[in-house]
Amino acid sequence: MLALSLRQTQREWRAGPLASVFWALTITLAALTAVNVTSDRAQRALTAKAGELLAADLVLSSRNPISTDIQQNATGLGLDTAQVVSFPSAVFAGEDSLLVSAKAITQGYPLRGQLAVSNDAYEPGSATTALPAAGEVWAESRLLSALNMQVGDSLSVGSEVYRLAKVLTYEPDRTGGFAGLSPRLLLNLADARLAGLLRSQSRATWQLLIAGQPAALERFKNSLNDYPDLRIITPEQAEAQSSNALAQATRFLSLAALCAVLLGAAGMLQAGRRYALAQRQPVALLRCFGLSWSEILRLKLWQLLWLMLAACSAGILLGLLAQMLLAQQLAALLTNQLPGIALRPILETLLIGVLLLSTLCLPRLLQLRRLPSLTILNEVTIQTDRHWLLTYLPAFITLLGLCAWQLDNWRLAMIVLLGVVVLVIALLLVVKLVLWLIQRLHRVSAPEVRLALSGLQRHQQANTLHMTALGLALIALLVLGWIRNDMVAQWQTSLAPDTPNRFLINIQPDQKPALQALLESHDVAKLEFGPMAIARVIRINDVPAAEWRPEANPPGRRDGTVNLSWRADLPASNSLTAGSWFDPNRSTAQISLSADWAEALELTPGDSMTFLSGAQEIRGTITSLRSVEWDSFNINFFILLNPAAAADLDFQWVASFHLSDEAAGMLRTVAQQFPNITIFDAEALVRQIADLLAKLIRALEIVFLFTLAAALVVLVNAVQSGLSERQRETAVLRCLGVKRGILQRSWWLENILLGGLTGLLAVIVAAVCTWRISRDILDISWQLQPWLALAGLAAGLILLPLTTWLVSRRSFNTAPLAALRQHI
């Protein structure tokens, strides 16, 4: 039976439907393997890092030194502790100086993970448990190259001179953001005190690292309620932040893979139907010859098993190849190496393959049991589609489960799947309507046109199938393409070539005119200044700030210290989500909050806030909420005031601008003329993000190819299933003496009409779909894309006639008799 079924599978392969099932399954599994193996690797890379991300199990963070009571309390509970103070500082070596991000640490750091160091700027690092000794500093290689230094050289920081003892190659808790922009300098906390680095340091962040048993940690956390100014950071929070981009990337890839999977499933349903139809004759015949149903079923099951083995291996192999490319792109989102390929996602794919085949194709085959063997004698076609619930329910359940698993959301899966079902039904209805309308246009005289129009009507069933299949495929492709373009457009506006890449802070008001003149003389782009005052939130709705929603955890900080800014107009990268913008005619203080910040504190327009800045107290009413594009690299603030309210505040200016690489030398002049100003260089970060987005797009395009392949399978299937009817008709018409030229022209006309209509429908549906998806799922702005719409239309106009022609061109060339004989 084994050998026989294998042989029979080979024999049936030639006929088409079985091969179609194979291709549909292979493509589906390849898309799933590629995306799932990749996101599994990325996920494991993240989890492995999560604990290390903080270098501790818990971190307390504050703008002020953390009370020693807290540390003693932790030690008393049997927890390990270490202190970390981060602050910007300047390093001098001979004539040169460099802004560094200094980190002073005590014994024990890091509590989780390990540092890695090397002895040379260009050597790979190795893990170490040592820390900089007294009189020593460690620095990142960037510092060595910037200052042209070697390990062993001396440099001065504050009032002391230190020996550069090691090159720091890795610290577990290194984060991005502004702190990550200047090179790291690691030194001993005692040394930093000695050098006077922490005196008068307004920009230091004091952290207490804590690690130990979960129970002790829990007790320790509960004891912190007495210190509301402290910010508590858990590994989960740290992970949530760093994995955000990756999560979004993998979610989007999942969505793209899902498109391929749904199309592939449609292909399998179609091909399964064709296969079952083609099996009616052999099954009825074998029943005549005395085979029992169970024998026939066993033969078919074996055949499906062979098919599955072939498709699973081909699909997984193809998927693994594709994931190599994908992983290459996604690795850029992670700092460290991706872990290897795990067996689990592959086994999952295998299981899905079995499930898909057995719920999409098997039910139809099982229905052949009802087929009376008598059909072989009188050739009445027996409708096997009657039990559509039995046929489609298993498929629906499997696909629902698959969607839910892939999207990790049952509700969304249900919406997606029902959406597809509704879409198919709507397409069917619209297509029928359009065909009906065309029929009304019957009074054209040219025979080709008449034949084409009546052809649309005559082949209604086949045409409806073609249009629906092509429409579905085009919609999937258009939706993906559309979203890709929306994303690219979004990224391009936020990362235009002149995206601000330098930031200046601590500009004193009297320095601004001179600085502005200097910057403008050096041809900087997108120069923008903003005023900034440091303030404390003292009351919210006249309740002391600490008592307002104490459990809330707004982005940024809630330890009371905030940066205030003010301006008359709404910033370009912001948009209002509630309330109205500042009314210049009102003299009272008006406040505009970033929506995410307000949401975290449950604040809405109408609430009041009171700030203390210097000696001045400002009580204002929240009049609007803004959504802020934090990734736009413009200066943005959580809190904005109307200018009148801030008239008397002590403030500094902050500036952002784009500086080309050639002009970067002018920063030295800035630093010399205005030594108090702090310069942040975001160029590397901007580049890194641009690079990352480019890789993401490429990853998307790889998955897109699978969708395209699945779409082609669907289309070819649709065309093939109407083929024999069409061939017979052509043959009959030719026998009746209709000229071949007229037949061919009318045929082209019919298919072009059909394709154009389908393209138009697909573009409309895709536009509506992407509009919803962009807004509700991906949170990006939607744009009308005329070129894509035209491409969709053209694809319909070309793809349908071309595929149909490629598949059926032989029917025009075979002699009519031969065509008829095949169908006796």
Place this chain on the structure above:
Amino acid sequence: MSQASASSIPATSPDHHPDILACHQLEHHITGSGHTLSILKGIDLQLKPGESLAISGASGSGKTTLLGLLAGLDIATGGDIQMFGQALAKLDEEGRAALRRQRVGFVFQSFQLLPTLTALDNVLLPLQLTGVSEAKQKSIAALHSVGLAERLNHYPSQLSGGEQQRVALARAFAGEPALLFADEPTGNLDHASGRHIADLLFDMNARCDTALLLVTHDLNMAERCQRHLRLRDGRLHHPVQQAD
């Protein structure tokens, strides 16, 4: 037109071999959309091993229906059928299929070759599946005997109608069945190919000692069987003897 035998005449053969196929008072009605169509109204016939029986009749007279019922492909609405001594009515579809296994062959009007299989595979597949030993040798031999030794690996679409029906004959006889049902085997063929197929059919029938139930509207062919009955108005009649 036969008036000689108004009532249906039992097609009895004289000797006492057990019947390989027999039916008694077979009736078949089809009810559809309120109407009841009586296709068969009381048919009696017997077929002994090795015997050949032709049933002729006009198109639409119910020949195919009768053949399908006798072969157990459908269930009659009345009367009983015995095949190989077993009452078909007592068997379910599986049981009837098992009865046909290795003992019954078919030749159809429209050949019914599987388009995805070569001539050889078309003959071979049922033998393999029903577990006939030395299936391959038997298949090749059968194709030899219908004169298609050169065409073993050709697909049905590469064969003429006559050749396709010869493959079907090979398929029917390769398993050396005890009983062969043939439904208008020459119905779709031109005169010459039809004759050739008929020659082959009777030749192989004689050689294999197979009982043959032939259903046809071709009186010439029907005359070549040992017995010949006409189906008209749902009943079997002896045909009018044609004066030579």
